[in-house]
Amino acid sequence: MALIIDENKCIGCGVCASMVDTVFEMNDEEGFATVKDPKGASNEEIQEAIEACPVEAISI
Numbered sequence: 001m002a003l004i005i006d007e008n009k010c011i012g013c014g015v016c017a018s019m020v021d022t023v024f025e026m027n028d029e030e031g032f033a034t035v036k037d038p039k040g041a042s043n044e045e046i047q048e049a050i051e052a053c054p055v056e057a058i059s060i
């Protein structure tokens, strides 16, 4: 499963990383989220984070 964060859409709110910190992490210097480990959590947990992103920047 490819998990992609659109860096142009991401507003750096930190929601995804706070929900699933095993999968997402914040790049504080750049101000957006990155994928740390796409297999770091269940598909359900990842899906919840995708749906919680306010700008729909995460896709699979």
Ligand code: SF4
Binding pocket: 005, 009, 010, 011, 012, 013, 014, 015, 016, 017, 032, 033, 052, 053, 054, 055, 056, 057, 058
């Ligand atoms: S929830 Fe969306 S906008 Fe917020 S940091 Fe994650 S990818 Fe970026």
